[in-house]
Amino acid sequence: MNEVKSLEVKELNKEIELNVNEEKHSLSVAPNHTLLSVLRNQLGLTGTKYGCGTGECGSCTVLVDSKPIPSCLILAVAVEGKRIVTIEGLSQNGNLHPIQEEFVKSMAIQCGYCTPGFVLITKALLDQNPNPTNEEIKQYIKGNICRCTGYVTIVKAINAATERLKKPKRQRYDSGI
C-alpha cells in the first residue's frame, strides 16, 4: 500500500531547473514542496533555517531576484528561472562577505539560528539603500526575529556593514579581494 502511494506521489513530481548561488540544478520536486524544503533536503543547503514555517520569523530568508523572501512560504516550482541566493552564496573564494564579517565583529551572533536570515535581509537592504538610517534599518528587519541578541548588536553590525560597503571594493574584504 505504501509503495503504491509513493509511486503515485512521485508521478506528480515536476522536473525543474533552479538557479541557486549561480549554479543550475535539475531537480524533480513535489509540486507542494517549499523552496525551503528543496534547498535543505534536496540541495543540502542547510544554512537556510526552518523556524516558524509560517512567514513570521525570517530565519528562512533567501534572495529571489535580489528580493528577500521567506522560503517557507514559496513553492520551489514557483521560482524556476529566478536567481536564488542563499547564505552559502555570499562568501567569495572561501572569504566571508563583509556583512558576515561585521556580524561576527559586532558580536551580533549568539546561537546563530537567525543569522543567515539577518545577513541576507541586510544584503537586500544595502543593495536597495546603501545608506540607511537607524530607523530604516529597524523597519527593514522587523520581520526577522532573534531570540538571543536583543537586536542592538544586529543594528550595530548593519551600520558597520553600511560603512564598510561604502568603501571601494578592494578595501571591503580583509583578504584584499
Ligand code: FES
Ligand atoms: S521559517 Fe520561514 S518565516 Fe519562519
Ligand code: FES
Ligand atoms: S542569535 Fe540566537 S536567535 Fe538570533
